[in-house]
Amino acid sequence: MSDFLIYFTIGLKHMWNILAYNDVLFLLALTVPYEFKSWKRILILVSLFTAGHTLALMLSVFNVIAIKVNIVAFIIPIIILITALYNILSSGKSSKKDGITFIAIVTSLFGIIHGLGFANYLNAHLSGKPTDKLLPLFESSLGFGVSQIIVVLLALLLAYVVQTLLKFSKRDWILIVSAFVVGVVIPMIIRSEIWVK
Secondary structure, three states: OOHHHHHHHHHHHHOOOHHHHHHHHHHHHHHOOOOHHHHHHHHHHHHHHHHHHHHHHHHHHOOOOOOOHHHHHHHHHHHHHHHHHHHHHHOOOOOOOOOOHHHHHHHHHHHHHHHHHHHHHHHHHOOOOHHHHHHHHHHHHHHHHHHHHHHHHHHHHHHHHHHHOOOOOHHHHHHHHHHHHHHHHHHHHHOOHHHOO
């Protein structure tokens, strides 16, 4: 297997790791207010996630910034919670006039924090000078970006089926998915190692 495929696969598989379901939860919370026709907004948000993730990986590889794993594991569910609560509070409101500024900032922040967490894993598997790690970093980021697009497409397809065939209103679907996400991340926050002294 070529080096490209090795690192691309690492990025691709990261999203599908059963222990990394927080990424899927975030993408669910991020995309639940949207439909296929909003593909430009979704593409912008997913690109911000990937850009923040890649930037954080680069900063970590060059030892500009580092963050402890337990802090990352604490911040990630908080950002997911903020995203889901934002959906709940804004569901039913007209989104055509609303910008995506708040959610874009949250998405970028999530990408950065997630990237700092993934950097610990990637740095453990890469050796050599920081410049030697750049190509594998971008290859894994490409795989990660592709896996994000797959998750988003599946989430949009599920929303379409539920809203079209099962006749759920868009507002109800947003509330159900967002409440589910809140219900999953609150225990993650409570059980976080950050509370242990």
